[in-house]
Amino acid sequence: MTKRPVQFQLNGSPVAVFTDEGQNLLDLLRRGVGDLSPKFGCGQGTCGSCTVLVDGEPRLSCLTLAETVEGQSVETTNGLANGPDLHALQEAFMENFAAQCGYCTPGMLMAAKALLDRTPRPSREQVIEAISGNICRCTGYEPIIDAIMAASGQPVRRAG
Amino acid sequence: MSSVEFRKDLFADERDDNLQEIGKPTRRQDILGHVTGRSPYYDDHLFDGLLHMRCVRSPHHHARIRSIDTSQAERMPGVVRVVTARDVPNNLNTLLSLINFGKDEEKLIQDTKVAYVGEPVAAVIAETEGQARNACAAIRVDYEVLANVLDPEEALKPDAPVVNEVYPNNTFDYHDRYDHQKLRFGDVEKGFSEADHIVEGEYQMSPIEQAPIETCGAIAAPETNDRFVCYTSTQALFFSLGTTAKLLNMASSRLHFVGGTVGGGFGGKVDSIVEPLSVLGAVLTGRPVKFMWDRAEEMQVGAPRGAERWRIKDGVASDGRILARAFTGFFDAGAYTRLSSYAIIKCTGHIPGPYSIPNVASNVFCVFTNRTPATAMRGFGITGVDFAIECHMDKVAEAVGMNPIELRILNAYRDGDMKPHRRLAKNAALIECCQVASQKAGWPISADAARQSSLHGGGGDRAIIPESLTDSVGRIGERRTSSIPTEPGQGAPSKGRVAAGTQGVPIVAAAPQDEDMVGDPVRMGFRHAPSASPQTPGQPSRLAVPPATPAPQSIPSAPVSAQPPVPPPSAPPPAAPQPSATQAPQAPAETAPYKPEQPFSRGVKRPGVSRFLSGSRRR
């Protein structure tokens, strides 16, 4: 099986690895690089749990041919925290009970980061749109939306 | 969450509000791992030389396997091993055999007949997942397609195809006697005859896939000391371990299972399919093997909450009191039992819903069809019938022209009421829920309904177990030879009557009324028959809680009722081992104390107890 070299930035640091032909970015990140934060949920672009940022835009790593990220910048949940200092989104997810089983969380965080990087004070509707490609099955959308609103420094509007 | 409203005004004297944690928001202890992406799910364990396992699956609902040709696949690039049925040491199981409920009936890998779309017939272990997929595509299976049945009522007909040879009537055998689970409480026909309205309805639920975002899977690898480690998504670690030990005919002490971090389960990760396959792969190759479902498999072969069909018939007085309620229920178990048989036991314990109804009967069928086997899901055994019951309550409200919330308050359980499975209602709260719901929804209720309380008005006559009409219709095999009706009370004259009991201490046919489940006297060898009721006339009639130390009840070996009592819903199924005799110290042990013949090998060997259980259940 042919291996191909690919170089890219992963969470700000250069990475050079070999990719198998036809390998997707999710598999390369997890098994090739050892960044286990993006998760496999469907392999077909419906669940969003493998969401990473490529050059700042959210992408589904399971549907991205690994060699196409040559020279690009990839961000994952693994790189969200700055050492011991968590990202505001991580703090807000902890504070607002925005994770139950935690499996969709890395994808949710990256989808939310893509939003806040461009729209620091989004409306609730914009938050809902931003995570509309990410599925949570532990019935947690409201706390997740709350957490993203909170991370943007806005009041959390809650039902009830 | 601030959206949770604590109604501390309700039942205030039943609760200590000076607790440090309970009742206060707190941070999950595992959430730091979740938000940093570092929580270790099973697939987050890296192994050098990891192999990938994939299954070849049946494209047919029902077909005989003529032959399986793996020769081409074995020569394909990256293929390390092709696995077929003959590689499985003990290739027949039923999930609940670990608690001695049901007969072994399902193969890990099929070799004779497939009974649902997606049933595995072979597996390939290869260096990459892609290579395993390609090799699976190259395995040729010659099928003789058979007639199939996809509807539970069709499956009950005499000419329906036999789905599962171990259960040739297409129904699970309940208590070695009936093709359905019975519940009899009072006399529904008498109740119907006294009613002003008869309200009937049919309700149906489709299968529901739990659809966890993490698909089911496991990674197994040889460890030192001749053991195998298995990282798994299971929701039932020791269940999966026991099942693996049984199917692979391997001492459980050779299995080191690691779980606990699960990417969503909801009941769909109990069935212990992926663990035996991955461990088998590690045994056959001597290398780490991952067996992981993709999303399509999760949806197609992942066992869902099964389909259910319910028919409910109510006899209702003009003032809205429900006098009798009869159920006919069909659980579509799919091709194999998994947990459907037990779901019905739980369901029957829930019937007739949270309502005090003096006459109740139900027949519930666990039916095999050529659909994906069904298993547990949230509200196991309860959710489907509850949907039917609550739809039906609205229909009853309409029939009698009543506010549906008031109808529920009128009929709701109150503390001390006798439930049809012979346990007293306690901590009832439906009335209060209805009252709060009516406020929140802006749906007014009468002043009288608003005054009601779960704490008052229960017990007394409502604590009595009525004389109950029984029948023996639907013995195993009977239905398929002479088409007999499925409804309770139809088809044959009544067999007998079970005498009434009083105030939570029934004379016969009552499950023990103890919070901690007094051990089943029959199984413990306890033969002491007389039961002295602690109740005397003139005592307060309402019993909020059962007597602290009830007299042990004898369950006759040939019950007056044709129907063994329904076990308490929280208890294991009937044949399950019960807690040790701490609550019946006078009970002599019938069998010799447990002495393992082979230490740490294949569990205990005691008559009537699964060999794969490693000890008695403690509470």
Add this chain to the structure above:
Amino acid sequence: MVTVTTVDTLQEAAAGVGREAVYLGGGTLVMRGVNYGDQQISEIVRLRSQDSLRVIRSEGDRIVLGAAATMGDVLRSSDCAALHVVARQVGGPAVRNMATVGGNIFAPHPYGDFAVALLALDARLRMSDGSDLDLETLLAARGSERRLIESVSIMRPAGDDFRFRKVSRVKPKGVSLMSLAAWLPRRAGRIAGARIAYGAMAPTPVRIKAVEAALEGVSLDANSISGAIAAAAQGLNPPDDPLASGWYRTQVAPVHLKRLLLGEGGR
């Protein structure tokens, strides 16, 4: 095993596709196939850069979209304002940053909502061999098409002439039970030359000519469109899938067509 060939021009890529390779556009279809072991995919051909195929520009009364323009590109283009409502309903943000206009034309049932809109807007395709083809012709034989699409030219609809609805059972995002697009040019208040297209009602997006004919010369009000509503599902044999049966699709088609034409409850 899958091999991947990277080339510099669309023509080289088309030559690869002529040899049974599949072309990797945004990846949402091809990589899914690779991940799931699709035995039809053995060779992937891709362009080193698709940037030149991502351009969106105005050309008279038409808009030209490069075949590799993503749904995200469409949403960022003011020329395509009329299509924003369509692009926004394709997947979530991550899918929209990957899924391309050209790929959507080849997306199997029940996907391909964007192509439904293109079909209603009289899409004409510039192919990799320099020839032109209308979308309807390509869709009729898309399974055997070995050329690649370079760009898509569509009418720029005026005012509210263009309508789109995606019917799904999941909010905010789900797969189509049915999608409907209408281009309703009017002269003196009466429809002249309407184009109506459905998605998820046939193996490919289709024009509904019986409805188009019934709309000719009528005004857009409940009485006048009754003939079109009656013809809503005429001649269609929609597929059964896990979302809905074909029967259900034919039953609800008139309801959704009426809402589309009258602008009721639309998004």
